[in-house]
Amino acid sequence: MSIVKLNNRSVKDVTAFGSISSLGSLSHIATQTASSSASISFTSGIDSTYKEYIFYFVNLHPSSGSKFQFQGDTGTNTNYNQTITSTSFNAYHDEGDSYTAVEYRTDADQAQGTSFNDLTNYLVVDQSDSSLTGFLHIFNPSSTTFVKHFISTTQIMNGVSNFYSINNFHAGYFNTTTALTRFQFKFASGNIDSGQILLFGLN
Amino acid sequence: MTFGLVKHNNNSISAITSVGLTQGKMTLIKEQTASSSSSISFVDGTSSVVFDNTYPIYIFKFINIHTSQDNTIFQFNCSSDSGSNYNVTKTTTHFYAYHNEGGSDQFLTYAAASDLAQSTASQPLGIGLGSDNDQSLSGELSFFNPSDTSFVKHFFAKTNLSMYHEYNLNSYTGGYMNTTSAIDAIQFSMSSGNIDSGTIKLYGIKGS
Secondary structure (H helix, E strand, O other), rough: OOOOOEEEEEEHOOOOOOOEEEEEOOEEEEEEEEOOOOOEEOOOOOOOOOOEEEEEEEEEEEEEOOOOOEEEEEEEOOOOOOEEHHHHHHHEEOOOOOEEEEEEEEOOOOOEEEEOOEEOOOOOOOOOOOOOOEEEEEEEOOOOOOOEEEEEEEEEEEEEOEEEEEEEEEEEOOOOOOOOEEEEEEEEEOOEEEEEEEEEOOO | OOOOOOOEEEEHHHHOOOOOEEEEOOEEEEEEEEEEEOOEEEOOOOOOOOOOOOEEEEEEEEEEEEOOOOEEEEEEEEOOOOOOOOOOOEEEEEEEEEEOOOOOOOEEEOOOOOOOEEEEEEEEEEEEEOOOOOOOOEEEEEEEOOOOOOOEHHHHHEEEEEEEEOOOEEEEEEEEOOOOHHHHHHEEEEOOOOOEEEEEEEEEEOOO
């Protein structure tokens, strides 16, 4: 009979099993489902627990054609007007196979701006089968030393009669050393008719 | 010599059904390893594959996909009839950055030859893949809500590969399966030859 050991102690002598808090690296924090929502805000669960937070956007459908945007804020503030410097580019291709490009979009970036930052460079159209999907990574939002970086990829349908597939890429930083604790998402105009935003923390 | 009864949380170890750990929310659904494979398919409900509304987000990871034939395309297509036909209509974008090992040639460009407009053909995820022993492709494909019957099905991918003529190629693909029918299978292949070796992992992500 072999002696069962844990941390080189026979099991009968073990006084603690240690504190394993998670088997996986991706932890679900919250899910919000849109229902003709003017905006969706995540105001809790964003702190120093995780070094990286990921928002997933699943089939967000606008009430009218509009760009999708986000902002962050500090403490319990709800102004959502933090200073952002960001980049924006996308690739597009129409169903008619006439127009293609990969392009930088100066109308969707910010230079020390306090506006909501675009996560799509063109309107997400309100066709019944149109929606937005994608994700947004926020890195170390609770840092009080560094600015807060973000990286996003989204995929949408745009156009009128001749529809386009558009793959959007946004990245930047909140130019603050104050901890970010909350984020808000919305379409530039109209409501988020339906869809879900899921928030995860990544160890 | 005597042994005390080993217990955890006042249960004998044989009676423990849970140790109270938090389950991660990114679940490995299926891993397939290529071996001179003409294709690799993930069909919902087959061989433990889940590709339906169980998860809103699916991620395929490509690890060292090695081609049997030089200068080939790694590609994928989808099915809405459980894998009988991989021919779903799609409109896509594709662009890439490249740089040669000699350091003399680099560029970022849209790749019109690798996009699709309302086509049922397979979508390239990386072109010009080299077949040298040390050459392969790695990357990931995100696919959202495949079984939804209201919206088109969006996806996007990023890959990096060693090209047949000693270039690094970093590719970005996006698009939508232009159907409101459920997608229930996905297939990966080379444009010619086989997937000699490599691993494709399918993960599902969901909330609680």
